[in-house]
Amino acid sequence: MSYRVGIVGATGAVGQELIDLLHRRHFPMSELVLLASARSAGKTITWQDKSWTVQEATPESFETLDIAIFSASGTLSKELCPEAAKRGCIAIDNSSAFRMDPKVPLVVPEINPEAAREHNGIIANPNCxxxxxxxxxxxxxxxxxxxxxxxxxxxxxxxxxxxxxxxxxxxxxxxxxxxxxxxxxxxxxxxxxxxxxxxxxxxxxxxxxxxxxxxxxxxxxxxxxxxxxxxxxxxxxxxxxxxxxxxxxxxxxxxxxxxxxxxxxxxxxxxxxxxxxxxxxxxxxxxxxxxxxxxxxxxxxxxxxxxxxxxxxxLWKGAALNAVQIAELVAKENLVTPKASA
Ligand SMILES: NC(=O)c1ccc[n+]([C@@H]2O[C@H](COP(=O)([O-])OP(=O)(O)OC[C@H]3O[C@@H](n4cnc5c(N)ncnc54)[C@H](OP(=O)(O)O)[C@@H]3O)[C@@H](O)[C@H]2O)c1
Missing domain, CATH: 3.30.360.10 (Dihydrodipicolinate Reductase; domain 2)
Known part of the structure; x- marks a missing residue:
């Protein structure tokens, strides 16, 4: 099984680490989409021999994605995580927007992986x-x-x-x-x-x-x-x-x-x-x-x-690595159905 993955905030400190770790840990991706603000739309980001053109994050960005890792701002997560979830794309959020929401699991995979099963389309990543x-x-x-x-x-x-x-x-x-x-x-x-x-x-x-x-x-x-x-x-x-x-x-x-x-x-x-x-x-x-x-x-x-x-x-255990570990948990436990195979 492979997944279409998006990174929201791909030009930022955590976003750059996410690109690296998703590849380094061989997360099964059929596509990686890099999203940021309108300021960065059109910029090129490269990792080793791969390159991507950054796109502006909008609600429609999630139509074709299966997993989106958010590392932008709490305000943007509040606006776009529900839009992703609505479109069958699981949102893994690095901001503090949903961490204390009782309907959103807050997951550290070495501690409470079982909490991820209770997700309603959003899983929160803890404070660093x-x-x-x-x-x-x-x-x-x-x-x-x-x-x-x-x-x-x-x-x-x-x-x-x-x-x-x-x-x-x-x-x-x-x-x-x-x-x-x-x-x-x-x-x-x-x-x-x-x-x-x-x-x-x-x-x-x-x-x-x-x-x-x-x-x-x-x-x-x-x-x-x-x-x-x-x-x-x-x-x-x-x-x-x-x-x-x-x-x-x-x-x-x-x-x-x-x-x-x-x-x-x-x-x-x-x-x-x-x-x-x-x-x-x-x-x-x-x-x-x-x-x-x-x-x-x-x-x-x-x-x-x-x-x-x-x-x-x-930047790793407090953000990008923990988020990638959550994505791995989502894949291992089939917590999202990839759209390509739906
Ligand atoms: N740094 C850490 O160690 C750490 C640890 C845990 C959690 N976090 C959380 O992770 C998030 C990102 O942190 P960071 O340190 O990576 O910040 P950062 O380096 O300032 O990067 C922010 C990213 O968010 C994007 N962004 C800002 N406004 C946006 C908008 N309206 N639409 C789309 N994208 C937007 C920026 O894109 P542009 O380049 O286009 O502006 C950039 O890619 C924050 O919520 C932070 O609290 C960070």
Whole structure:
């Protein structure tokens, strides 16, 4: 079986990774259609020896498609995902538009693949920090029973899109030339800085990104009572988010057992040998499918607690890779009927 696949937002940071990963993982495609805004219509995108002409995304774009992966904006997803679903094209959405909609499954294939079966034409992909954090937390939850966690994120600029990556590079170039730095994608200069502000602030003092980490973890893990408090920070790293986590569990914890369960979990790679200066770092986990988990130690504040550090490519596990894994799940479980064979 092969599928006609569309990427909405193909010219963006996540869209470019989607083109790469769909090919790299040999997703069965009879056709790939690249969609973006009217601004990009007519542009050529190439990947290895293939090239495509970008088309403007419209409701009619989905008439002939079987699967559309959205990585544009929440506003566009709200408008076009239902149009795709209406036309028998399953929408896999990277934006936050549908993640907390009770009718839309929020899926991390290593954790809750069965949720995808409940789709009504739309499947949501989680927030990038949440997906990366869960690659460390979930195997520990299975073993010890997660009760609550605290987390601080170290989020790469690519999490804010292609223009944000360029902004960090431009600021570094300007700094080396002694020129004034231009700030437009972030609230402050990001070069040589940390910004404890990702997405908008809510009345309770947390940001929307911090709310997403709590609410999406609850939905993915099926734990509506889970407690978590997070602080999300933008750092001058180009690619791959890192998260420092302190988690409390129901059962007594054991560091060796924790390392074992992380080591065999399919979404994680254990890198935990501090004596040899081995721990996960964003530079080592860029363009890697697994997220690195290390610095696992008994938490000094919780009774049944573990402290850990996770680094993972949020453009991959936090967005494009997870979306392609969902597409693979859709294919494996026949969750959509390809139009060509209908
Ligand atoms: N970056 C990450 O790590 C990450 C992780 C998880 C989720 N996400 C989510 O994924 C989505 C894309 O993020 P990104 O980082 O790839 O952003 P980006 O680099 O800014 O790319 C945005 C893409 O959306 C397209 N677009 C914007 N407005 C459009 C419209 N009206 N019609 C059609 N296409 C439109 C752009 O096309 P043009 O080039 O034509 O403007 C571009 O292809 C966002 O919802 C983001 O929250 C991103």
């Amino acid at each position: 920090s949440t997906a990366v954090a869960l690659m460390g937390l979930y195997p520990l939850h299975r073993e010890f029973g997660l009760k609550r966690f605290f987390a601080a994120t170290y989020q790469a600029v690519s999490g804010a899109g292609a223009a944000a990556m360029t902004e960090l590079e431009d600021q570094l170039h300007a700094w080396t030339k002694g020129e004034e730095l231009t700030v437009s994608e972030f609230p402050h200069q990001i070069a040589f800085n940390l910004i404890p502000h990702v997405d908008v602030f809510y009345d309770d003092g947390y940001t929307k990104e911090e709310h997403k980490m709590l609410n999406e973890s609850r939905k993915i893990l099926g734990m509506p009572e889970l407690k978590a408090s997070t602080t999300c920070v933008r750092v001058p790293v180009l690619r791959a988010h890192s998260i420092a986590i302190n988690a409390e569990f129901e059962k007594p914890v054991d560091v060796k057992r924790a390392q074992e369960v992380v080591g065999v979990f399919e979404g994680a790679e254990l890198v935990d040998n501090p004596a040899e200066k081995q721990y996960p770092m964003p530079i080592d986990f860029s363009c890697k499918e697994k997220c690195g988990v290390g610095r696992i130690r008994r938490d000094a504040a919780f009774d049944n607690g573990l402290a850990l550090w996770v680094s993972g490519d949020q």
